[in-house]
Amino acid sequence: MHEASIAGSIVRSVLSAAAEAKARKVETVVLEFGEWSAFQPEQVEFWLRIGFENTPAASAAFEFRTVPGRIRCRACGTEGPCPKPENGAIDPFIGPVLECPSCGGSDVEIMSGREAVVKSIRVKK
């Protein structure tokens, strides 16, 4: 349900950029979500379809890209991706099990992986 909020922001951002560029039609919207963000693409798309109804972006295609999660360990300084949970559970709601791959410590900082970004749009004049 919180996807509705983020979709509202995306709709405003896309439509204002399209209007500024005097575009007639928005053909593609490229979105980037972090691996550990709590937003599910299918849900975001559902709300985007509703939000873009009767706008120049009504028939836009959505491209979802995933930004890989990266951590930095405050204990040993290791920086890089964080291993997936061993049980293979990959549920965005479960989120990251943050453990330094080098020292096993959990005092880690998230460098990337929680983004929710409108990367670009393709418009027709």
Place this chain on the structure above:
Amino acid sequence: MKISFPSTNETFDLELSENMLAANNQLAAENRRFFDSRGIFAIDILGSVGSGKTTLVQQFVRRLKDKKKVASIAGDLATTIDADRIRTAGGEVLQVNTGSLCHLDAAIISRAMSGLNLDGLDVLLIENVGNLICPGEFRLGAHCRLVVVSVTEGPYMIVKHPAVFLDADAVAVNKTDLAGVMEVDPERLKRDALSLKPGLKTALVSAKTGEGVDELMRLMEIPGA
């Protein structure tokens, strides 16, 4: 915004790179500056439905009201039940009904502030919508984010919802008076929280009996605690 390259004569790619959480984050930062300018200590209280947030807010209010000016914002989809309950403890209370929205956001808090008497206010307690998933992504501008987890939710509540704890400042393991009946070890929940985020302020409490509440308030550095 920059136009990166024309792919045909009439089709253009526009580079936006706009952060969709930025609007809320900016408003949250504005809320924080507003709180700071008035010397208000604001607390964002998260927890599942039935974890005991309202009972804990009542305890906070009872302990603070003679020393500090306290106000509360109760967030729920519907009804004024929580605001009515908190009002019995004292202080000013504002109920925010979100309809179908599963979380409070910085804009809601900003608007709610105009419905409160802010003169001399010291502590603002914000009870978020009962939910351990959605409110996590939406900062309000509070100085302290407290997550309430109770033993009646079973032993796996923290490990199943790690994301919200990564953004928390304090965790209250609630309903310790029922730990025996529930056969859930509150210390284990505390360890789970600390293993997710070392340095989290954690306390075992019973919002019902009041046990551990003073220690929690001290850990959270609430003025007047």
